[in-house]
Amino acid sequence: MHTFSHGIHPDQAKLTAASPIQRFPFTQNYVVHLAQNAGSPALAIVQAGQRVLRGQVIARPNGLVSVPVHAPVTGTVKQVGTSLDFNGKPTPSVLIAADPSSDQQIWQTHPQDFVQMSPEQIIEAVRDMGMVGLGGAAFPTHVKLKAPPGHSIKTLILNGAECEPFLTSDHRVMVEQSEDIHLGAQILLKATGAQECVIAIEDNKPDAITAMEEICARQGDKRIRVEVFVAKYPQGAEKMLIKALTGQEVPSGSIPASLGIVVSNIATAAEIGHLLPLGIGLTERVVTITGDGIRKPGNYLIPIGTPLNFILQEVGVVGDPYKIIFGGPMMGKSVAFHDSPITKGTSGIVIFAQPQVADEGQLYNCIRCGACIEACPMHLEPYRLGMLARHHSYETMVQDYHLFDCFECGSCSFVCPSNIPLVQQFRISKQFLRDKERHV
Amino acid sequence: MSNFFATTLSTSPHVKDQRSVPYIMRHVVYATLPLVGFAFWNFGWSALLVVATTSFFCVLSEGIFNLLTGRASSVGDYSALITGILLGLTLPPAFPLWMAAVGSIFAIIIGKAIFGGLGHNPFNPALVGRAFLQAAFPAAITTWSIPQAPQRFASLLPSTLAFPFSTPNLDGSAGATPLALQKFSQTASPWQDLFVGTSAGSLGETSALLILLCGLYLALRKFLDWRIPLGILATVAIFSGILHLVNPNFASPLAAIFSGGLMLGAFFMATDMVSSPVLPRATWIYAVFIGILVVVIRIWGGLPEGVMYAILLGNAISPQLNRLIKSTPYGHGNKAGHGNKAGQGSKA
16 A cells, blocks of 8 residues: 655545536536636637537636636526636636526537547647636646657556545546546547556545446456555645655656656546547536535535535525635635536535634644654654744745645644644735735 | 524634543543552652642642733643643652741742743742752752651651641651662662662552553553653663663662652653644654663763753753754655656656
């Protein structure tokens, strides 16, 4: 079994691990953000009043690191403009009113056989699907698949670790859509030119391991195999996966391709395996909706653009929710605007009814217990970075203590017995430095 | 359709481990209680009164200092209580209570509070208090009572209730500690007695076995860094083992690690999180440094015991160790090695 050094063991709270994926009901109004991918937002190509079909392209990619956006429902475009994101910040959007009579079936497909396609054609098709990393970062998948000049890809890792507490969407996809994943792996192997594909799963998901091992045995493709990892946060971070699997470290400031490795989320592979042969775009995704603040936790297949308020109505909120999080509780973002929609990167929604320890802890001085040192998967010195941040010594944080190697997994804040908001301070420090750079 | 919920906003992480500063400190307090119980059984009521006095005056000093300086109350974090119990455990059984009270006030005010309270103390506050008492009352702090005295539960030792600021009538018939016997009359105590703890000494230091058990509990639950006691004890054992081979008049390795305040110091004093280094590599250096000093002071110094000063000197170098020794982050080590393995890397 594979693992990495350091990391933490939060309460896994996988309440929905055994809940099969259910189709979520459709609503009347959809808010489709155009900035759903990391990189540049897509550009709208529809106008208000225009009829759109489910799966139709409504925005085209703008630049290399950008993907198109597809209509999640059949209906009428109400507005092309801006709406507020989860933070309450205006963001370019297309508002669509769904046809009440429509069964929202996609009739228009463009079947394509990946065996006949060149790697370049596959990569283009992946972009045309609007595919991004579904684990949360929403980085355009087609950009990752192309190895940078001078590098070649040897190993493809499909990330099914799902180390965030509460979230089970990847888990259910592995159990229920193993054939799609396997086909997706074959497509991605061809696209990247990799010789092997490792399906990485944490040992707390035995049914997913069984499902994926069975499909691998049945299909007999020797290039694709399952590897089991110790359940530990943040095993699902790509740097930790690479370290645990190969013992190698991605050099600071570099990308996995420099080691001949590409890591992709397992749900991304499943969607590629499912959608690419049909030639249709990404219009919906599996989202875990969970927490003690709702009545019907589960894993739901939800159209992208579904507003949060409709979702809360359907799953039944218990009293006044205390906090709503897009993503998991370790790296997810608390939601300020409750009419903001599901996007391609929304892997889960956690609704807490009660304040958590993180919200209540009294602040103490650092007692140099070293818990953050033992937690940090990047082997940084969070306690020292925290002290420097308090004294605004940002340059020292970067030069001597490698601030920009921190990927903000939050393990240090999770363990700190003095309740010092370490990762929060690091975010602010980084932002300060980026702003300063911009103004020079 | 908007329902409005006033939900809380904060940046991640949104969940947290249960462990807090008071939680850690409370468990350290639990781990010292068996030592207090053993001191009571070994030395009687006087022992219990000493620990009660140091605990009370430490917590009281902390509370009063908070009030006077307008600082938020830190009495509830249990750290002052730990200082009190640990200071009590380092004192001799017949130590006059008024002196114990003075040492407690010194430990909290000078050892911790004036630096800014918990987290800012450069030295272990209990040892600061003890060092002060050693300097102020050298006779009282080296007057040892006989363990297991038959009258220990019936009457107090004569000096316990000495009138404040009077010079107590110290009991001359007292027993010498194993370390003093070794140093001044080259008499070795059987290590088995030292291990169980029915020997003369400070209240909490006599039973190596009990300290080991309590320390193991703390180490297993990660309330202390196991590298520190292991490093100190191994260093003392190896260093004194070599010296014992050269000159058998020096204590044997087992006698060296089980006698005096070494076990108590290694498990409960040197492991003070605030005043010990953070990174494992720095921690090893710190532990070896303390171990060497303990043996050097015991053998070549004027005192039979050197654990207290060794740890205080270790505390003194901790900030430098923290600053000089840095961790190697992920992706910064063996860059060349990785490039070779990958077969490409920087060539592009």
